[in-house]
Amino acid sequence: MPLPQTEMPGRLQAYCAERGIRMTQQRRAILRVMETASKHLDAAQLLRKAQKLDASVDRSTVYRTLRLLKRQGLIDELDLMHIHGEGHYYERKLNRDHIHMACLRCGKIMEFVSDIFEKLKGQVEKDCRFRIVVSRLEIGGYCANCSK
Amino acid sequence: MPLPQTEMPGRLQAYCAERGIRMTQQRRAILRVMETASKHLDAAQLLRKAQKLDASVDRSTVYRTLRLLKRQGLIDELDLMHIHGEGHYYERKLNRDHIHMACLRCGKIMEFVSDIFEKLKGQVEKDCRFRIVVSRLEIGGYCANCSK
DNA sequence: ATCTAGTTGCAAATCGGTCGCATCTGGTAC
């Protein structure tokens, strides 16, 4: 178990191979960007970064690939409280769900892992007899700095 | 305390009056629709229903009014996991925050109030020194019926 | 090397939401 918090680099491609998903030049570029991204990317940023690896990558291919990865449950789609425009942000789904907090003043995005969140999801599954596939908790407010 | 779970009908207009918000024919129609809606409405549905009360209501007025109510903290904006399209849904903000669950198969939307959710928000405020203004927990999965 | 189902780039279309502007109106002041 070399990397506890995150997944192995290259792991998205491995998942796709396991599931018999055809690997193209363009998808390789997009997956590499997703794997190495340090922050949440929207579709436009993802496109720009992917085109640096393979200039032929088209906008529609980015969207099609995002849809594919979403369907496979390999990435999560976020709004981040629509701090900038109406678009979406994407991140690899890791082992542990986390909460996203967006500061309404400085725009900073924070993440937080909580056992209480896990407990809450457990309660929903049990009390509502609801089988959870994906969950998203986003919070808007003011970070420590901006609250002052 | 006549109505425990929900607010008094007509209450949105009362709030607006208290805050010195100008009340127009069109806003009255839109607020009335929001107040009497039995389910979550998107902007297009809200427009159609409001036009039945006042045919002059325009699409842009609906959006402008929604923005106003959002800024005033009188309504919440939801995605409902984008079950139908990319748009947003709206609901009056009630006393108690609640979780939204969307069944990925039948499309049913369920709501759930939980003390654990309140506890989780408390933890975020304390541990992250983050002042919460708005929070949204949406869950996608399969309801009891569709899990079978 | 061949074949084909699946993928791509491109351009046009769609969709949810916003904006500029001339006109209208709610509600206060007289």
Place this chain on the structure above:
DNA sequence: GTACCAGATGCGACCGATTTGCAACTAGAT
């Protein structure tokens, strides 16, 4: 009640995000 004006409206054009139709291309099985 009338006049007034800041703020609200309808209209149509616009915008950014995402999707689609289609002909050309390619990964990977045979």
